[in-house]
């Protein structure tokens with residue numbers, strides 16, 4: 001898959017930060033020593049963990065060189081308050097000692113890992129007793145933005161690039177983490193993001209969910225595809241006087257290892 005475009009992703013940083021804050025509001029860890037953010041992206045949100053828990057060693061892990069470069073340039077990283085490792089989070093988790101983390105966070109990243117429910121036992125294993133795992137993933141697989149993307153992908157001959165399995169619901173996280181013996185709080189929220197500017201839903205999805213497909217399209221067809229997708233998105237998400245509303249479902253789970 002193509003690397004992430006940190007600048008494009010950051011265009012909606014405000015709206016994308018809200019679920020992270022809502023997730024962390026339910027993590028009541030007191031004075032954790034080791035805090036890990038898996039799929040930390042450009043690290044601005046990870047840096048807030050270092051502010052919240054000044055006594056903690058905070059580690060961000062991401063596989064994207066562009067994201068890691070951005071995160072390493074943050075004031076928190078330069079001040080030694082945040083360490084950023086470039087790695088596939090699955091490999092990082094596999095090499096980390098069990099019981100060595102007090103808080104493990106993953107915000108809007110695990111949906112990129114195939115069958116990530118299967119990774120949850122390893123994530124819980126990382127936790128010290130009383131440690132917290134906090135996960136948020138987008139759950140908008142059935143939203144018009146994704147349905148249109150899948151339909152166009154089929155027509156443009158690259159359906160596999162748009163094939164992203166439907167993400168699990170809160171009940172799935174509750175079941176898996178509950179069976180692992182954790183105390184679990186799982187829920188979902190649909191945010192109504194009010195976006196501004198021309199083609200804002202296109203600008204949002206091209207920085208994240210539509211990237212694999214745009215990358216897979218042959219040169220020459222990408223612009224044609226983008227034009228058609230933009231027109232369909234304008235129909236599905238009309239611009240109102242107060243902005244363009246993008247409903248966005250997200251799924252959350254916080255687990256405490258007993």
Ligand SMILES: C[S@@+](CC[C@H](N)C(=O)[O-])C[C@H]1O[C@@H](n2cnc3c(N)ncnc32)[C@H](O)[C@@H]1O
Pocket residue numbers: 004016020038039040041042045061062063064067087088089090106107108109112113208
């Ligand atoms: C949508 S961004 C979220 C970034 C950040 N957590 C946030 O909330 O702004 C997803 C991030 O997950 C990273 N990612 C995806 N798959 C990964 C993997 N297997 N290992 C490590 N990072 C991964 C991407 O590089 C990207 O930075």
